[in-house]
Amino acid sequence: MTVSAQPKTSHYINGQYVDDTSGEEFKTLYPATSETVATIHAATPAIVDQAIASAKVAQKAWAATPNVERGRILIKAAEIVRRRNDEIARIETLDTGKAIQETLVVDANSAADNLEYFGQVAATLINEQIPIDGNCFAYTLREPLGVVAGIGAWNYPIQVASWKAAPSLALGNALVFKPSEMTPLSALILAECLTEAGLPDGVFNVIQGMGPVGAQMTTHKDVDKVTLTGSIPTGAKVMASAAESLKHVTLELGGKSPLIIFDDADLDNAVSGAILANFYSTGQVCSNGTRVFVQNGIREAFTSRLVERTKAIKLGDPLAPDTQMGPMISKRQFDIVNNYIDKGKEEGATLLTGGGSPSLQGFEQGHYIEPTIFDNVTDDMTIAREEIFGPVLSLFNFDNEASVIERANDTEFGLAAGVFTKDIAKGHRVIAQLQAGTTWINNFNLTPVGVPFGGFKMSGIGRENSRHALDYYSQVKSVYVEMGGVDAPY
Secondary structure, three states: OOOOOOOOOOEEEOOEEEOOOOOOEEEEEOOOOOOEEEEEEOOOHHHHHHHHHHHHHHHHHHHHOOHHHHHHHHHHHHHHHHHOHHHHHHHHHHHHOOOHHHHOOOHHHHHHHHHHHHHHHHOOOOOOEEEEEOOEEEEEEEEEOOEEEEEOOOOOHHHHHHHHHHHHHHOOOEEEEEOOOOOOOHHHHHHHHHHHOOOOOOOEEEOOOOHHHHHHHHHOOOOOEEEEEOOHHHHHHHHHHHHOOOOEEEEEOOOOOEEEEOOOOOHHHHHHHHHHOOOHHHHOOOOOOOEEEEEHHHHHHHHHHHHHHHHOOOEOOOOOOOOOEOOOOOHHHHHHHHHHHHHHHHOOOEEEEOOOOOOEOOEOOOOOOOOEEEEOOOOOOHHHHOOOOOOEEEEEEEOOHHHHHHHHOOOOOOOEEEEEOOOHHHHHHHHHHOOOOEEEEOOOOOOOOOOOEOOOHHHEEOOEOOHHHHHHOEEEEEEEEEOOOOOOOO
16 A cells, blocks of 8 residues: 655645755655655745745735635635545545544545635625714725735644635635645645635745744744644744734634533433544544543443443554544654653553553554543643643543532633533533633534634634634724814814
């Protein structure tokens, strides 16, 4: 089986593939075997300048394009992405190690949904007319920001790229996007799809690289906004560098989200929610509900069923249709997660299942970790405080509603939260008190494009998806119109 997916070149600028082989060479590896999928060159400073200059030139004409026409192009791009779904799914699996049964239904489809949604929204963009009195009125104009620098994450590569591209392009901005160096490939396919759909050259550009490339983007004088999906330390650096020139910033960062299971919850639904909140995508999801609080009355039955179903999760070849969980993205992330598992044991948590690093036949070089459940976790343990970003679930018990709300909020993070209960009034009441930007009642980790996504506290600034995203990729101009005389006091 070949795992090669070498792109034509490393970067996509002004509607075509370009490269500069003097840029630092790096490889993207298949996490299941550690084989090389592609060899990429990081963008040199000249490549970064070229991409931003291309975007700056193209943006003016794109902003002048009628909203309806911009929308048509995004909708057509969505159709092309869906047509290439199987190809994109395979590349996402090779790049991330996620099971093909996930990437076939989530990754490209999510990107297409986003392009389609904002393509439709583009045609409905309107300005306000504000009456003042008989002699004057005012109106507003929603205008693009200009050139947007986007920096992506490695867990959902094409989804994150589209979450930034679709609202940005719908509003008339141009975008220079840098995917994670661990997953550089699918953003290039997105660029191809947009070009095929009729997007003018230079409006969407892809450049590759590590931290120095991102740093050049965020400090560049011709960049008007920076949007990042990543870790809190990276977000802090981006915000600090963008502050020097007061660039607009959107940050979607990490989480340590609570999932609260009340006694009256449907048992199987609650277990399903906990599994989705911890083990989907090998646990590498920023919104994961890794702190699972279970009320005492249901705790024994919930724990028994959760362990039973978790033990049945099938690890294996990510490209095999029956594999349910693939490996960690990299050896580095594999080591990080294993260190947290060791820390959980050292600090006294009870390991109920998992915790091992199996060597699978034919995939001995893969970075596999068993889905892991810790019980008897206390709120001060390391695994209860820090984001692990792997398949590690921590169980906590609680007696009453007031205490669990206080404990759930006792974190620097505020990305997501969930509640399972048959008492819908209680569900709404608890959710209203949880300090998180994205929440669910009786489900977890669903992110439809029409619903805003983002965090409170250290989990980020701004919102992605939905019409709320428009506020973060545009600026509003007020126009006051006088139709009468003008009096002056002197």
